Amino acid sequence: MKKDIHPDNYRLVVFKDFSCDEAFLVRSCAPSRDTIKWEDGNEYPLVKLEISSKSHPFFTGRMKFVDTAGRIDKFNRKFAKFSKPADEAKEEEKQEG
Numbered sequence: 001m002k003k004d005i006h007p008d009n010y011r012l013v014v015f016k017d018f019s020c021d022e023a024f025l026v027r028s029c030a031p032s033r034d035t036i037k038w039e040d041g042n043e044y045p046l047v048k049l050e051i052s053s054k055s056h057p058f059f060t061g062r063m064k065f066v067d068t069a070g071r072i073d074k075f076n077r078k079f080a081k082f083s084k085p086a087d088e089a090k091e092e093e094k095q096e097g
Contacts, residue, residue, distance in 0.1 A: 028047070
């Protein structure tokens with residue numbers, strides 16, 4: 001391994017997946033401002049996750065709809081100017097058919 005490129009501040013950190021309410025304790029250097037009390041009674045830094053192996057469809061085999069912070073609505077608002085109103089689309093279909 002190359003010297004002086006890896007962080008040296010590894011510590012125990014709790015990663016919590018809020019979509020399925022699962023948490024795990026591992027060594028990490030991920031920054032965190034939050035803390036959480038773990039099962040052993042000690043307090044550890046907390047890193048909040050939206051998706052982990054406990055909730056991701058690849059690992060669970062189940063599809064799960066996750067719309068974080070209204071991404072679909074944001075997309076629809078952003079590209080609404082490019083879509084045709086429903087009435088115009090129906091009229092074009094009638095003219096073509």
